[in-house]
Amino acid sequence: MAHAAQPVADAPGQPLALHVNDLSVARGGVALLEGLSFSLTAGSALVLRGPNGSGKTTLLRTLAGLQPALAGSVSVPPDAIAYAAHADGLKTTLSVAENLRFWAAIYGTGAVAPAMTAMNLTALADRPAQNLSAGQKRRLGLARLLVTGRWLWMLDEPTVSLDADSVALFGNVVRAHLGRGGAALMATHIDLGLPQAAVLDLTPFKARPGTVGADGFDEAFL
Template identity: 60%
Template sequence: MGLNVSDLTIARGGIKVLEGIGLRLEPGQALVLRGPNGVGKTTLLRTIAGLQPPHSGQVEADPETLVYAGHADGLKPTLTVEENLTFWARVFCTPDIDPAIDAFQLDALRTRPAGALSAGQKRRLGLARLLVTGRPIWILDEPTVSLDVEAVQMFADTIRSHLGQGGSALIATHIDLGLPDAQILDVGPFRARAMDPEDFDEAFL
């Protein structure tokens, strides 16, 4: 099953930021969101992922097919790399963490506490969690932050493998990940109209 978004309007703090957005993501497809900082890409991704309600419109997807990776890596600092991945693997009933370890070259760090990792290593571990969820639709907000060139390539290879296995990805990024068939959606033209002063109080009711 894919992801279908129709006539979606999203709000931040009760104020509309983007409106009238429509997109469709089929198995094997990637869609890259573009737009200036602050335009509402994070709010859009969080809404599609089901972390906050839409102002209006529809998001059609089985919630059990979605996984969201945002700016926070979601790691337990006192647990090792292996223990962090094992924890999430148990949550999602995934039998093997080795594909995730291998994809992000974490084998040499297996026994190191997550709190002792560098920013780039933490990001690699955070992204490796995607592979232990077993979920096909990845919703990713600036996933390459803190990654060096080599790690960006690991991530790009992981995305290509995921797509090749019938998964899909909705990604907000300014980095060229070398996905030649990826769709591009510029959210700038979907900026919501300025709020009428008479409507201002209504946003907080």
Template identity: 60%
Template structure:
């Protein structure tokens, strides 16, 4: 069985400064990893690198093409569309057309006709997370997914994540909450680059 995601001797930079180096991780289908470490350790920068939003400073991220669905701090929600229209839009982007399971998973079925701009912060976050379920992508890259969620909504997300893993998906998550799943722990302080590590030249360095 091939890995769902592999990080190979990965190094990560932000603003021209090396944050992490020598990071290796292999996730098989059905596995999850939780990132731990203090604020500023590089969790968000690592997740953005895995998702392809910035280049690795060294090493590589290995997975199947178009395997990753990313959920960051922004919800990716269009305020002028209804809840259902948002999900139909994202389903079409990823080549699908079924949104009912996603609506049900995050308890949004009764809000399907409501404009996203009229949702509460928690409802909007639930909609952003429901988007994961319509992508059909096997690797979820999640940055603090339970922000703005109350305990009941966090439980809904835990159930959706557990179902994703049980179906052979994988996930790598930055979170301060116990998600109630078996997961590898990746302590980023173990991969912290020396403070005087020389950055590579590149786009980020121009804006340091």
């Protein structure tokens, strides 16, 4: 029988860290990865690599708490994770500034101007999100990370729809986050210019054929 990963809270006063131990994950009832272990600490970044369908998105969703694991343990401090997936998560009728103020209120953080400056959105502050280009929407979606106040950024192909200048801009944002003691776990094939980033190839952790996923669970409903 499949078992959900057991959360293990970090002890008070311990350094911020993500610890993954012997983790197995599945999608649509089919096991994708098994026996995966790694750690991520303050100031560090880890890039997930592997072919399409190898389980990168499923792993990120599992670690973000959006679906159960088959087995293993995940240790991460409470309220540590900001997850950015393929959708930009925007309210289309709100302006750029209003979208960021909405998310800042959700997370209980402060001013949004620094986030707009960091992602080159200041000139677009009053423009409704529905009138933005695909690249501008992506920049706004990524700017949300800066108003979460969260320590660990989990990013699934964050540079989709971004041109080269915007990719470089986002690379600067991630480097600044790491410099402040944050951490980043991302699935991307784009070089963001992060010399401290390690690479984890998921190919060796492919689940054995016939491994059964979670009974009756379909993450499509989450």
